[in-house]
Amino acid sequence: MHGWRLPIIIALIFIGLSLFHCHLSEDELPVLSKSPIPSFSFLNQDSIRVSEQSFADKLYVADFFFISCPTICPLMTTQMKRIHDHFLKDDRLLLLSHSIDTKYDTVGRLKEYADNLGVTSDKWHFVTGQRENIFSIAEAYFNIVVEDESVPGGYDHTGRFVLIDKNRQVRAFCQGTIEQEVDKFIKNIEKLLDEAY
Numbered sequence: 001m002h003g004w005r006l007p008i009i010i011a012l013i014f015i016g017l018s019l020f021h022c023h024l025s026e027d028e029l030p031v032l033s034k035s036p037i038p039s040f041s042f043l044n045q046d047s048i049r050v051s052e053q054s055f056a057d058k059l060y061v062a063d064f065f066f067i068s069c070p071t072i073c074p075l076m077t078t079q080m081k082r083i084h085d086h087f088l089k090d091d092r093l094l095l096l097s098h099s100i101d102t103k104y105d106t107v108g109r110l111k112e113y114a115d116n117l118g119v120t121s122d123k124w125h126f127v128t129g130q131r132e133n134i135f136s137i138a139e140a141y142f143n144i145v146v147e148d149e150s151v152p153g154g155y156d157h158t159g160r161f162v163l164i165d166k167n168r169q170v171r172a173f174c175q176g177t178i179e180q181e182v183d184k185f186i187k188n189i190e191k192l193l194d195e196a197y
Contacts, residue, residue, distance in 0.1 A: 029163075029171045029192050036168035037140050042098070042127035045110040050096070050125050052168060059192060060094040062162045063176055064134075064143045066101035067113050071151075072159045076176040080161065081117060084124055086186055092193055095124040098138070100145050100155050102131045142173055163189055166196055 041051045061083055065073040080095060087093045099105035105113075110126040117124075128134075138145040141162045147155055161182070163172040171192055174185035 028195055029188055031165075031169045031171060032142075032173070033140070033170035035140075037164060037170075038137060040129075040133065040137055042129035042134070043107055044121050044125040044127050045107060045114045046121045047107050048121060050127050054125070055094060055096070055164070055168075057166055058094050059092060059166065059189070059196060060096050060164050061189070062096045062098070062141050062164060063160065064098045064100050064138050064141070064145055064157055066099050066155060067105050067109060068101065069155070072157075072177050076159050076161075077117070079176050079179065079182045080124075081119070082182060083161070083186060083189070084119055087189065088123065090193070092197060093189065097124065097126045098134050099126065099128045100134060100138075100157060102128055102134060140170075142170060161185060163192060165192060 037052065039052050041049060044050045061080070063076060063080060065076055067073075080097065084095055099110060105128055107128060110128060114120070114124065114126050135145050138157075141160070141164075143158045143160050143162070145155065145157045159176045160173045161176040162170055163185070165171050172185060172188040174181040174188075176182065
């Protein structure tokens, strides 16, 4: 009885994808998020309040980590530092690392961590805040964060780096533990910078 609906739905999907593909040039990155990153307010390593307004008219790369992480976080930090160094003199791009261990990673500890990396908050914000706020916003950044005492360090989380545009939309992401993926991600950042400015 409803057998005619499926072919029509498939045809409509195909037409929609075709139009979407035609709308993008080879060099444009698609918008991957359904809605903008929600408003937020966290404290960075210098005790400065960081919100979406801190990134107005900027692109930024976001991730989720914790200082005492014994598994993927050291690899992520190494790769994020590569991004930091590559775009160090480009003030159109900032970095935002959310600590998911809100009990241990105080502002003072985040400051020490940033200082040890040789980075400053005018380029790379390390932020903390209310646990529920950080955990809930992770989903908007295509990251999953779970407190789990059975895993090393007590937290299970994805290691994605996420590129956000000036409209707070997700435009690209990669696995932050894999150097080759980060290489491609850096090229995507360069593409979006060319597109946005």
